[in-house]
């Protein structure tokens with residue numbers, strides 16, 4: 370029986386198709402290829418892939434319409450591949466339900482890391498999954514969610530309630546980018562949408578407390594114009 374994970378690659382640029390197909394095949398994934406948005410919609414329905422790697426610039430439609438279509442019926446992970454540098458496109462894709470994005474040109478290890486993260490999140494967020502982990506660790510940073518305790522290299526860090534909530538939220542989604550609006554809505558509710566200042570202030574304080582060098586963070590990375598990403602935990 371074939372139990373390889375199946376990845377639907379939606380891409381119209383031959384050099385990228387060749388690169389991605391080679392990397393994924395060598396690393397044990399099955400690849401299904403769609404060169405248009407229409408093909409992508411039909412293959413996503415008929416082949417039940419485990420993940421979709423989606424180019425935003427397709428010949429027949431905008432990639433965001435493929436996201437809308439897929440999100441109409443499934444939470445299947447979608448990673449957007451974008452040549453566009455405009456942050457707005459990435460944010461739109463994420464807000465429509467894409468799980469992550471990767472910007473062209475990208476390397477093998479970055480691509481594989483993004484895919485592993487997206488697949489792991491879907492595997493651990495299912496309805497039947499065991500209770501959420503109570504500990505998170507990455508590098509010297511350790512979070513005990515039950516005790517609401519954070520340590521760095523064994524030293525306890527004192528965070529305000531909101532600072533703790535932000536760090537917890539990011540760590541629960543470690544490896545994934547969370548948009549400014551998403552974080553703000555989760556922490557402060559929908560009323561503050563679009564006001565990034567309060568988040569920036571909190572993040573500056575968090576970094577001052579947990580990072581060795583707040584200007585070059587080890588734990589919470591800035592995705593310029595998009596949001597923040599906590600580096601992956603060790604498990």
Ligand code: CA
Nearest residue numbers: 381424426427
């Ligand atoms: Ca394209």
